[in-house]
Amino acid sequence: MDNSIQILSEKVSLIASNKTWIDGLAIEQLEGTAELPNMVKVVGMPDLHPGKGYPIGAAYLSREIIYPALIGSDIGCGMGFWQTDISIAKLSIDKLTRQIGNIDQPDTRHKYNLGTIGGGNHFAELQKVSKIFNEQLFEHYQLDAKKLFLLVHSGSRGLGHAILQNQISRFGYQGLADESPEAHEYLVKHDNAVAFAMLNRQVIAERLLNNLNSHGRELLNVCHNFLQKVTLDHNDYWLHRKGASSALDELVIVPGSRGDYSYLVKPIQNEALLLSLAHGAGRKWRRADCKSKLDTRYTIAELKRTKLGSRVICEDSRLIFEEAPQAYKSIDSVIESMQQANIVTVIAQLTPILNYKTQGGH
Template identity: 30%
Template sequence: MMLTKVGPNRYRLEKQGDMLVEGRVFLSDALREQLGDDDSLKQLRDVACLPGVFKHVLGMPDMHSGFGMPIGGVFAAEAHTGVVSAGAVGMDINCGVRLLATDVPAASLSTKALRQLMLSFESRIPTGIGKKTQYAEFRGSALQDIFVQGAKTVVDKGYGMRADLAVTEEEGQMPGADPEALTKTAHKRAEQLGTLGGGNHFIEFCAVSQIMDEEVAKTFSLRGGALVILIHSGSRGLGHQTCTDFSRLMLEAAPRYGLRLPSKGLAAVPIKSPEGERYLAAMSCAVNYAFANRQLMAHAAREALSEVIGTKSNEVRQVYDVAHNIAKFEMHFGQKVLVHRKGATRALPPGHPQNPLQYQSTGHPALLPGDMARGSYVVVGTPLLDETFFSVNHGAGRKMSRSEARRKISEAELRDNLGAVLVNARNLKAVVDEAPAAYKDIDEVTGVLAELGMTRLVARFKPLAVIKGEDDE
């Protein structure tokens, strides 16, 4: 695959064959060597062949192969002539991250207190694949409001604060949702609200280990040494089913529009087609469901903190909630486009009108989880991110598949890597595919765009205790 280095941390995927635009990939030399001839490069090339693709396709520093479009891939489609692809959003629609901040000194928490926090949270939020909601009011017909109004419905029922919505992407309510667009099977899989899931989903209790930008960190209510909580989950079985349903539908419909698809995983239809509009309406339902899901988990985290260490709900502040699997209409380079971000995080720069009011002067936080041992970052975007449609990586990115990790990483190695970090898994072997060694180095990955002046590092977190679901979805 022709990937040419064109400057520090920059590579170009040469336009060739059926490609309509070039690819731009952001990698350090070490990450480029690690990537090798990964399938993600071919997948990015395939994305560049889609009709109506705008400007260029993008690979973020954490890019690795996925279903259809690589994870860590970004592309924009012209709103009137382009296509929408379910595979370019991904199976876990609106998988994303929420950050809660406290003033509690992390060092004041004993191992016993951390374990109590984990148990208290798990008593409220089921973890693992296929688990059903414990919230009776969010079953059956009550889900219709969730599909349309997202996190607002949950807050209206007392699970959270109005202030949470102001610092949630789309204010927790993506427009254009229509429950009628979902299939019957998708509806049946929607009774998982307030569940964590498996795979790479987690709740993490962390310490703010480093502040790189004091002024921005102060705006974000982040204090050195304080306890913070990261919540990483998505739309659960609903999102998975929606992607499956519409990938099949798009594959069948594409020939009617004269589309030659580069791969089955990139099944696509015109944005303006009935199938395209129906997908976006169904996707928005799953987006809103995921916002509501993380809202319920934030409420559970506040309750756990109150039970174990006596904090009040308003002392656990939401910093931000951001999606990293989503398609959204946005304006870029003077044109309306549908930006597909799959394993990529939006990072609007200071002054952008879509920033929350309190973050207008800084840009909103972009939340970048690493792994269970090495930690995570908060960054902000700069105006130079216009090149990437204001997109950054979504974390560290995998360097081993799950099956490879299970073969190569022992339970003893995982235990050694974790050190003092607590994990809820009764059997570490069950989460060995989530071992730090299965992931790229978050410092290396996050440094790529920062060195180019496209992001600014704000803070770094150190994991203290991690809640995982033991099953992979």
């Protein structure tokens, strides 16, 4: 089951089946990152796609040097997942759309927009279970297929951005010796941003569930942009994840685009693949290309409906095009690649019901 693991060089591996679309530029960036000083190994996930200098959807292992630029500006970005008490029986999407309200304004006017989703590919989504693949694990985690689930994808908002901008203004994109005062200073800020991002997802969920007159049980709250110290083969390393979930987490949700499925999985740890998983579907199109590819084929109203019958709340015309399902890879090809690499056990497939991005208020 490991035919999706491609060894590109001594330092570079890629998880991708023959059905997985991978941009050649992303592989070039992955190979370039492997040449950074003290970089030991890099592994691209099946959602790998080009980023600003470094690819997104990858894990990077270094020795004695940390690279803040690899983590990027949205430190702590990740996924939170809640079992709600909203019954799917007699479900009205019209009613949910009215009830969900507007959470674009920050909670208690916090400086860094606590409790807000943000732009880009961030979202909150109500979902229902469409298929159970592992009944034993589904029951073990006391999941209820008769109730909706809430998925929140967001990060550290302005805080992470401020940390990276300060870092670049002082040191550029170079790495920092891990025992240096500058590295320690960054790591403290990094950990604060991770904590903020996790809290942000919890506050978003609380605000949305309150609007929906519902309650939720947190099933997971995990990051995919963060730095972690790990010990492999009795040696200490720094593991950077940029758009890669941790296989050390008990449960991980891997979302598709707003018009595709999400999958709840249990990670299987593999040190050779840097204890990491894909974090989502991964982009196919650059943001700048989306509007020209779509606006002659679809109206904005049409883009607020998906082929799976779900609705989209997005009062930002730019984002409605940039985040269209067509701009993303098929999530099924990503999941299949990870199954072939034997790094996940798939528990359940979830279908989107209502995707919230912005009401356009902030």
